[in-house]
Amino acid sequence: MNWLVVVVGGMIGAPLRYLTDRAMQARHESVFPWGTFVVNVVGCLVLGVLTGAAPVGPDLRLFLGTGLCGALTTYSTFSYETLRLMETGAGLYAMANALGSVAAGLGAAFAGVALGQLVWP
Template sequence: MNWLVVVAGGMIGAPLRYLTDRAVQSRHDSLFPWGTFVVNVTGCLVLGTLTGAASVAPDLRLFLGTGLCGALTTYSTFSYETLRLAETGAGPYALANVAGSVVAGLGAAFAGVSLGQAVWP
């Protein structure tokens, strides 16, 4: 039955990713893929929070961590967008996407762990 919990989280995460990406990207007149950046960093924060939260129920971890975050975040789109930036001559944007995603993603994960430990010890 665990797979149903994961599917339920994914059913929320996938459309949330698409809608968030479109909403964020529509507000920026830039080549930088802000929508993908935002969903990936948000997913890092959520997963970090779950990691730091010792008292979160296993089903909630599956629902939010594997299901929602798995469908919300996207390494493939990050890779594709970075490749397209590099191919179209926007190398500085490609480098900024890689560096910014790694730094912000790790920062969000660490912040999430601290948050999880503070709120749900």
């Protein structure tokens, strides 16, 4: 039964990732990968909230954490896009993406834990 919970979460997370990426890229003419940046930071926030929320059961963790966030966030695309930025001579964008993604992701995770503990002590 656990696998089904993960699959359903992934069925929601994957289209959300795609649609968010397309929407962000349509709004920015920059070569910076805003769509991937946003989904990764949002995923870190959601996982932080799950971590900080005491009463969250294992099914909800599987659904949101493994399924939804697993399909929503993407380390491989982040790595690929950073590599492509370097290869195309956009080294400053690559550095901003790498450092900014890690900093914003960690900040979102910490903020999520605090929010989870605040809302569900």
